[in-house]
Every structure is written in structure tokens, then in C-alpha cells.
Amino acid sequence: MDKALSGIRILDMTHVQAGPTCSQLLGFLGADVIKVESPAGDATRKQLRDIPDADSLYFTMLNCNKRSITLNLKNPQGKEVFTKLIKICDVVMENFGPGVLDRLGFAWNKVHEINPRIVMASVKGFGTEGPYAAFKAYENVAQAMGGSLSTTGLRDGPPLVTGAQIGDSGTGVHLMAGILAALLQRQRTGRGQYVECAMMDCVMNLCRVKWRDHQRLEHGPLTEYADQEFEDFTPRAGNDSGGGQLGNAVQCKPGGPNDYLYVVIQEQVWNAIAERIGGEALLNDERFNHITARRQHQNEMWQLLTDFASDYTKWELMTILNEINVPCGPILSTKDLANDEHVKLREMYVELDHPERGKWFNLGCPIKLSDSPVDIKRSPLLGEHTDEVLSEVLGYANDEVAALRQAGAFTR
Numbered sequence: 001m002d003k004a005l006s007g008i009r010i011l012d013m014t015h016v017q018a019g020p021t022c023s024q025l026l027g028f029l030g031a032d033v034i035k036v037e038s039p040a041g042d043a044t045r046k047q048l049r050d051i052p053d054a055d056s057l058y059f060t061m062l063n064c065n066k067r068s069i070t071l072n073l074k075n076p077q078g079k080e081v082f083t084k085l086i087k088i089c090d091v092v093m094e095n096f097g098p099g100v101l102d103r104l105g106f107a108w109n110k111v112h113e114i115n116p117r118i119v120m121a122s123v124k125g126f127g128t129e130g131p132y133a134a135f136k137a138y139e140n141v142a143q144a145m146g147g148s149l150s151t152t153g154l155r156d157g158p159p160l161v162t163g164a165q166i167g168d169s170g171t172g173v174h175l176m177a178g179i180l181a182a183l184l185q186r187q188r189t190g191r192g193q194y195v196e197c198a199m200m201d202c203v204m205n206l207c208r209v210k211w212r213d214h215q216r217l218e219h220g221p222l223t224e225y226a227d228q229e230f231e232d233f234t235p236r237a238g239n240d241s242g243g244g245q246l247g248n249a250v251q252c253k254p255g256g257p258n259d260y261l262y263v264v265i266q267e268q269v270w271n272a273i274a275e276r277i278g279g280e281a282l283l284n285d286e287r288f289n290h291i292t293a294r295r296q297h298q299n300e301m302w303q304l305l306t307d308f309a310s311d312y313t314k315w316e317l318m319t320i321l322n323e324i325n326v327p328c329g330p331i332l333s334t335k336d337l338a339n340d341e342h343v344k345l346r347e348m349y350v351e352l353d354h355p356e357r358g359k360w361f362n363l364g365c366p367i368k369l370s371d372s373p374v375d376i377k378r379s380p381l382l383g384e385h386t387d388e389v390l391s392e393v394l395g396y397a398n399d400e401v402a403a404l405r406q407a408g409a410f411t412r
């Protein structure tokens with residue numbers, strides 16, 4: 001069946017998380033993703049294993065809809081096969097540490113020379129230029145250096161990492177946009193180009209509203225923050241909404257770790273909330289009858305809502321507030337989500353089979369295209385498609401494949 005990216009062939013050298021999330025999305029949308037692994041394989045295959053000798057969930061959840069081949073890029077015959085693949089692919093992707101591509105002999109100028117039409121996409125911690133360019137990076141390093149840690153957490157607590165993998169997966173999504181844009185430009189110019197996403201830059205981009213607040217501080221305090229003491233940088237905001245409307249996580253019964261409802265008090269819903277939780281008296285209370293007053297008395301307002309919520313579960317409170325059109329959402333655990341009917345209906349948690357691990361689940365594709373339905377295929381075993389790709393895609397005969405294997409171009 002025709003898919004959005006049918007006919008696009010990706011030579012995917014990426015490993016760990018930042019690159020593989022991007023190539024997996026491209027695979028979901030129909031690209032033929034050929035994952036090139038070193039003879040040892042992507043390190044995540046063996047990391048955080050739950051089942052002995054089976055590819056870990058760390059690997060399987062990030063590498064669906066790909067074919068795997070092994071190639072030793074430090075072996076002359078391995079380099080030869082790789083060069084042939086560069087000639088017939090549309091995109092080559094990598095997220096190696098600084099200098100690795102140069103050492104392998106496949107820097108952008110070389111790749112561009114081999115195939116002027118190919119798009120080359122790289123994730124680097126900090127880009128290829130600048131004082132930080134030589135540093136390696138992982139998720140939390142990028143979160144730290146992109147401004148996320150300093151703005152996440154409670155005001156009087158330490159900086160906190162966020163559970164969303166904004167440094168790795170967030171960068172992968174940015175890279176995907178860059179690749180698709182470069183492919184569109186190639187349609188007009190016939191030329192490929194180099195796409196680079198630095199994890200630090202992408203985290204900064206995802207923290208964009210914190211930079212809004214950084215500059216607003218020059219003109220006075222940020223009135224929407226519950227804590228009104230400021231220095232000259234954007235502070236941690238706890239669960240404050242951080243937007244034009246006030247919001248916070250309200251504790252509900254029975255008081256477990258995730259028994260909270262996140263409630264946004266949109267200006268237009270205040271009267272309905274006030275009437276529901278405090279009747280006429282609250283409706284006329286001058287501490288809350290205007291957004292400016294509510295900002296000033298924010299902590300008292302949240303306390304009133306918390307007192308009201310103590311009689312209800314997060315789901316009951318959600319029903320009450322939805323009836324009066326208040327934007328709100330329960331804090332859902334991974335267990336809640338794994339069993340959620342809405343999640344199932346959206347195909348966001350799908351069951352797959354795997355030769356080594358049996359039944360397992362992967363998250364679905366969050367990008368829904370009406371003419372390109374996503375068919376999620378399990379992650380490949382290491383080198384599962386080496387013979388297939390060499391013969392079908394590159395036209396090698398069986399004895400040539402055997403000779404290359406013998407010469408150490410690949411192991412599986």
C-alpha cells in the first residue's frame with residue numbers, strides 16, 4: 001500500500017535514542033529504513049534487559065519498521081558496501097559522538113561527493129561548531145544545558161529532569177522536520193544538503209516560553225507565578241501553568257501519588273467554578289472576582305479548590321468540572337494509560353510479537369495521516385536483513401555476499 005514516504009530509502013546509522021526515534025517515525029510513515037549496525041549492534045539491544053538474551057525494550061521500542069544489517073565500517077569491504085548504499089539512498093542519518101564520522105571517512109563533504117542528491121542528517125549534543133562542540137551528550141545533559149532543569153521543579157527544591165525525553169526524542173522529532181524539509185527542497189534543486197540538530201538547541205526550542213518569561217522579568221514580576229519572589233532568570237514554577245491562564249495540580253481523594261487533577265482556571269469559567277464550589281459568597285468574593293485579583297490570591301484560590309476536591313476522586317472531579325466546561329485532566333500513571341480505552345482507540349499502545357521476547361507493547365505513531373495508515377512492524381534482530389538488503393537492494397550474488405562475510409565486512 002502506498003504510504004506518505006513510500007520510495008524514500010533511509011540509511012540509518014543512528015544508535016541509542018535521539019536518532020532511532022526519528023528513523024522509527026520515518027519508518028512509521030512508510031520510508032524503507034535500513035539500520036546499519038556495527039558487528040556488536042546498537043548498544044541498547046543489551047541495555048536494561050528484562051528477558052535474558054532477548055533484545056531489550058529499550059531497543060525494540062525505538063527500532064520498529066526498520067531492517068537491520070551489520071556492516072563493519074572500519075573494514076575496507078564494509079566501507080565499500082556502505083559507499084554503494086550511499087549511492088542509492090535518499091537520506092543518511094547518524095548521531096555519533098564528535099569526530100566519529102571523520103575517523104570513519106564518511107564526513108558530509110565525502111558523502112555529498114559520493115551522492116550529491118543525498119540528504120545527510122546528524123544529531124550532535126551541541127552541534128559541530130562552538131565551544132561545546134567536542135562534548136558528548138545524553139538526555140539529561142541536554143536538559144541541563146538547554147534550560148529545562150533550571151526551570152523544572154519546586155521553587156525551593158533542586159533542579160529536576162522531566163520525564164519526557166525532550167533531549168533525545170524531542171531532538172529526533174526536530175531532525176525529522178529537517179529531513180522532510182531537505183527532501184522537499186531537493187525536489188526543486190536536485191541537491192541534497194546537511195541537516196544538523198543539536199540537542200541543546202532543541203531543548204532550548206522546547207523551553208521557548210521560559211525565554212518569554214526571562215525577558216519579561218526586565219519589566220517587573222511575573223504575576224502569574226504563585227511565588228512572587230524573583231531574581232534575574234526564569235525560576236522553577238512547580239506546577240504553575242506558565243501560560244496566560246492560571247493552572248495547577250489539585251489533590252483529590254484518596255491521596256495516592258497520582259491522585260491529582262490538573263485544572264486550568266480559564267477566565268471565562270471562573271464564575272461557574274466559584275458558584276459550584278462556593279456558591280453566591282465565593283462568586284462575590286473580591287479576592288477572586290477578577291483575573292488580577294485571582295493571580296494575587298492564587299494560593300488561597302487553589303486551597304479552596306483542594307478543600308472541595310477532598311471529597312472526590314480525580315475522575316469524579318473531572319466529571320464535575322467538565323460539566324461546566326473547565327479544561328482539566330487527571331494525572332495518569334503508565335498503568336492508567338496502558339489500560340485506557342481512549343489510548344487503545346487511538347492505537348497509542350499496541351501489542352506486537354517478537355521471536356525472542358514473545359508478546360510486548362510499543363507506543364503507536366502520534367502522527368495520523370488519512371492516506372498513510374501506520375502498520376507497526378516489530379524491531380529487527382541484529383543483522384536480520386543483511387543478506388536480503390545486499391542481494392535485493394545492491395544486487396550482490398550469494399557467493400559475493402559469502403565472500404564479503406568471510407572478509408569481515410559484516411558478521412551476520
Ligand SMILES: CC(C)(COP(=O)(O)OP(=O)(O)OC[C@H]1O[C@@H](n2cnc3c(N)ncnc32)[C@H](O)[C@@H]1OP(=O)(O)O)[C@@H](O)C(=O)NCCC(=O)NCCS
Binds near residue numbers: 038095104137
Ligand atoms: C551517545 C554517545 C554519547 C555515545 O558515545 P559512544 O558510546 O562513545 O559512541 P560514539 O558515537 O562516540 O562512538 C561510536 C564508535 O563506534 C564505532 N562504530 C559505529 N558504527 C560502526 C560500524 N558500523 N562499524 C564499525 N565501527 C562503528 C565508531 O567508529 C566509534 O568508534 P571510534 O570512537 O573508534 O571512532 C555519542 O554517540 C554522542 O554524543 N552522540 C551525539 C549525541 C547523541 O545523539 N546523544 C544521545 C544519545 S540518545
